[in-house]
Amino acid sequence: MYPLNQKQPWPRQQWWIAAWSGEVSRELLGRTILGEPVILYRTEDGTPTALAGVCPHRSYPLAQGTLVGDAVQCTYHGFTFDAAGACVRVPSQASVPDRSRLRHYPTVERGGTVWIWTGDPDRSDAVTIPDVLAMGMAAPGWANDISPMVTIRGRYTLLIDNLMDLSHASFIHADTIPGADYIATIPAELVDGAGSLAVRRVGRIPPNPLTRKQFPLQNGGVEQHFDAEYHAPALIRTGGDIRTEAGEPLGTQNFIHGITPETAHSVHYFVATTRDFAIADPALSAGNLAMGDRIQPQDVAAIEAVEAMLRSLAAAPTEVSCRADTGALKVRHRLARQIASEDMA
Ligand code: FES
Ligand SMILES: [Fe+2]
Structure with a gap:
């Protein structure tokens, strides 16, 4: 039955629009994509960033966390993750536990849209993103x-x-x-x-x-x-x-x-x-x-x-x-x- 494949209803090795450019800011934006909670924000230099939206400590939604510089701090017990998803701080101890990394998703901003890659990061290639500029998105004369x-x-x-x-x-x-x-x-x-x-x-x-x-x-x-x-x-x-x-x-x-x-x-x-x-x-x-x-x-x-x-x-x-x-x-x-x-x- 449509949708095709119950186990995997969508391709994963794929770029998708995660957000309009105007939605991604210095505030955390939470959005579920392919069944996975994701957070989107801009680092201080304006680069869009996408990380898994679930805190690996006790599953608090990171969309309710806060940005500290380029890092995301979970507001439940303070675990803090850098823009690449690495856990950089656990307030109650000096070291960070293994496996506390957040998944980091490749992103590309183009023509007023922020694209997210949901597949293996080493297979992401921006040439497969549809040419939205040729369709007039954020293009001169349009x-x-x-x-x-x-x-x-x-x-x-x-x-x-x-x-x-x-x-x-x-x-x-x-x-x-x-x-x-x-x-x-x-x-x-x-x-x-x-x-x-x-x-x-x-x-x-x-x-x-x-x-x-x-x-x-x-x-x-x-x-x-x-x-x-x-x-x-x-x-x-x-x-x-x-x-x-x-x-x-x-x-x-x-x-x-x-x-x-x-x-x-x-x-x-x-x-x-x-x-x-x-x-x-x-x-x-x-x-x-x-x-x-x-x-x-x-x-x-x-x-x-x-x-x-x-x-x-x-x-x-x-x-x-x-x-x-x-x-x-x-x-x-x-x-x-x-x-x-x-x-x-
Ligand atoms: S749930 Fe995020 S720090 Fe505890
Ligand atoms: Fe229609």
Whole structure:
């Protein structure tokens, strides 16, 4: 049954978005990632750091500890750990016990996102992080509208399913995405790229309040990409290029979706919009964020409803798939292969 593998529902040799850059500060941030409590903070020189979030002494949550310089002090009995996770102080004795080290996770900060590596540290290689700068994140000439992270009570694979089949937009987002009713009728094409797999829909959207706000000088409808591009499995880019009906480029608007499993039945969801047109238009940014505030709860509600249904069933359901699921099914196979390859390693 989906999610693929009950023992190991996710790949571990993998980068994930741990937090937006703005969330990581000189305060300790606690976040569960792949079922493991983690703490995130910046050292005094500004470098993001990720350590295990459970004190090895008596399991106190270190998110409730304090920062002393670059070190984390547990506020229960004062065990103190440096930024590499080594225990450097036990107040009641002169030496530190063996095995009192905290796990240290490699991190990389890029394009307004802090990535965490959950696999063997010596296998971490930042080249496998999706190129968020090319998608417009914190890139010159682009505006970014970043929504607060939300945690969905549903397995992460349901969020991947949701994003890889945008035909759902015509139904659950019919009242929140202008032009959404057209999306399900646009034929989809699969594009197998280097390191990604995309379901591409390019459709004509009649003029609507959103296109008029985005491109006030443009009369008529637009030709718009509704791509769903999978970057295994931590990030999906949707949206894409927008042109006039005559094919003249108007700009690009991407939606960046970061997908980070919290537990086997919940997922952290990071959404940002990037655009390379009208970048200094605060009304457009405010409108994007407000629209996101209306769209996102619709996806969250659908995913949570499916999760609740799956958990209530005594046996795994037999699914019936349709043509629109082709991309999502390919992605499932890819993800299953990725997890299986780790099992063999
Ligand atoms: S639980 Fe952390 S020092 Fe005791
Ligand atoms: Fe959606």
